[in-house]
Amino acid sequence: MEDVVKFIFGISGNVIALFLFLSPVPTFWRIIKRRSTEDFSGVPYNMTLLNCLLSAWYGLPFVSPNNILVSTINGAGAAIEVVYVVIFLVFASTQRTRLRMLGLASAVAAVFAAVALVSMLALHHGQGRKLMCGLAATVCSICMYASPLSIMRLVVKTKSVEYMPFLLSLAVFLCGTSWFVYGLLGRDPFVAIPNGCGSFLGAVQLVMYAIYRNSGGKAGAGGAGKQQAGDDVEMASDAKSSKKVADDVGGAGKEDLLV
Numbered sequence: 001m002e003d004v005v006k007f008i009f010g011i012s013g014n015v016i017a018l019f020l021f022l023s024p025v026p027t028f029w030r031i032i033k034r035r036s037t038e039d040f041s042g043v044p045y046n047m048t049l050l051n052c053l054l055s056a057w058y059g060l061p062f063v064s065p066n067n068i069l070v071s072t073i074n075g076a077g078a079a080i081e082v083v084y085v086v087i088f089l090v091f092a093s094t095q096r097t098r099l100r101m102l103g104l105a106s107a108v109a110a111v112f113a114a115v116a117l118v119s120m121l122a123l124h125h126g127q128g129r130k131l132m133c134g135l136a137a138t139v140c141s142i143c144m145y146a147s148p149l150s151i152m153r154l155v156v157k158t159k160s161v162e163y164m165p166f167l168l169s170l171a172v173f174l175c176g177t178s179w180f181v182y183g184l185l186g187r188d189p190f191v192a193i194p195n196g197c198g199s200f201l202g203a204v205q206l207v208m209y210a211i212y213r214n215s216g217g218k219a220g221a222g223g224a225g226k227q228q229a230g231d232d233v234e235m236a237s238d239a240k241s242s243k244k245v246a247d248d249v250g251g252a253g254k255e256d257l258l259v
Contacts, residue, residue: 006185010069013178020171021048021077028084031091042088042097044147046104049081051144053112054137058190063119063133066186134190141194145176145201152201155208159215166209173202 024045031037052074057063059070085105092098115136123129151163176198183192 002185006182007069009178009182009185013175013182014069014073016171016175016178017073018076020168020175021080023168023171024084028087031087035091036093037088037091037097038093040088042085042101043104045081045084045088046101046108047140047144047147049078049085049105050108050111051137051140052078052081053108054115054133054140057112057116057119058130058133058137062129064130064188064190067188067191069182070191130190134188138190138194142197145194145198148172148201148205152205152208155212159212161209161212164205164209166206166213169202169205169209173199173206176200176202 027040031040056071056074056078059067059072059074061068064070085101088101089098089105092101115133119129119133123132148164155161155164176195179195180192180199183189183195
């Protein structure tokens with residue numbers, strides 16, 4: 001029975017996380033139509049890509065048995081983030097932006113390759129491999145979940161939820177909670193701990209939304225915002241505002257948000 005419940009929470013976590021991964025699609029459709037990244041930041045997509053790669057690697061059977069649902073969603077997330085990064089490279093507004101994005105993508109590939117190679121070639125014992133890969137994925141996941149803190153600070157400062165959409169905050173909370181329960185049932189601290197943090201921060205966002213949604217405050221950055229989770233960064237409709245928000249968040253996503 002416990003395995004069935006764990007599987008159900010894993011499936012729900014997959015579905016919600018997929019929604020979070022796809023939330024930046026309107027932003028990239030705009031980039032494609034305008035054939036320019038304008039002032040949008042590419043940092044969050046590289047950070048989310050690294051998080052997905054590390055988590056997908058951790059969930060593989062030869063690293064962490066019985067965690068294949070962790071690999072499925074993060075593998076899908078990695079593929080989606082690669083598409084985002086390629087679009088960003090193709091439509092970079094300046095050569096400097098393109099080179100910076102290429103450098104970040106190369107750093108992500110290098111870090112992931114180092115973790116994968118060390119875990120396979122230097123750590124032949126199953127527990128040692130799981131510990132190393134789990135720690136790497138956990139640190140990256142906690143950083144991703146903590147990235148919306150600057151947005152939460154902005155909400156308190158401006159008394160406006162303009163940059164913190166309710167549906168995305170709810171998705172972050174539900175995603176974190178699903179994977180937190182999945183980790184508890186599987187007795188896996190490398191899944192439970194970062195997602196417990198994500199669930200808590202998602203709950204805080206919902207409480208802040210309830211407090212400030214009718215306050216009538218105005219955000220000082222200008223333009224209406226959308227949050228990428230997860231991942232998951234807020235992208236303002238004004239180009240300069242979007243860069244400020246994205247740079248302040250520095251990654252977020254799971255989204256935001258991820259295992």
